[in-house]
Amino acid sequence: MPTVRTLRDVTDLVGRGVAPYLRYSPGPDSDAAHPSTDHESGLLMPGVSINPLEAPGWWTLPLEDWVARRICQYLRELDEGAWPWLLSGRVVDVGPDNEPLLVDVEPVAWMDLALLDEARDHYRSRLEAGVATHQDKAQ
Template identity: 40%
Template sequence: MTKTVDLPTFSSLDELTRLITRRRGLYVRWSRGPESDLPKTSSTDDLTGIELPGLSASPLDLEDWWGERPVRIWVARRLYDYCYLPRVKDPRTRPWVLHGTETARGPDNEPLVTQIEPLGWIADQVIVEASRIITEQPGRWGPLDRDEPPEKPPHP
């Protein structure tokens, strides 16, 4: 297994975008890193505590429906969606890119991946750049932050 200290760092959104246009089966995982994740190669559902059959990750592969839209915006969106995790889970949580095989879906319909090859960390400035790109887009975009509990439904 590649040691975390040996992993390269993707230091620009353009560098990460080039990788995504050249290779399929890529994911971003927000965690403390491969060294803490790979000995067990499974995630745990926060709500139920159930061990899941793979690591939860967000797919980076372009979807056909994206068409000819800018790949940079696709990548920025994929990074922006979970940029809140270090704030709500653990400040040591960092994004890293991996190649893997999807084996199942988790309770939030996220891919669960195995056969993991760590490819590199994503630098903080890439997340800052991705956030800037997304906030400049028209429409209301926001990370998938579930920090706030939903309102209780009214009683009949």
């Protein structure tokens, strides 16, 4: 599987519909051998959990901003032995966190470590990374 090295490359793949999803895992071979499981219930899920990279309709900022944000949401998974890769496939259901579950997985590319640093820098410079969604009015 090839490796993408820049945020622009990922954004181009997403914009063309070639790689609309991101997954953090040991990789496609491992995923094929070990179905996704809901960790709390122990139930097998009907597909692999993924993160959509296509921006929703309300997003009016550049697609690159959205993609950087989505990449950064699960960087903690690197510490758990997972690695980010791009894929396409067919959504069949949702997982316990309302994440789409994908079947007919088509691996597209691995993401380079330098790309993750670039996405993190972009996210922090362009958006208010880490700002709470709601302010506690009772304080």
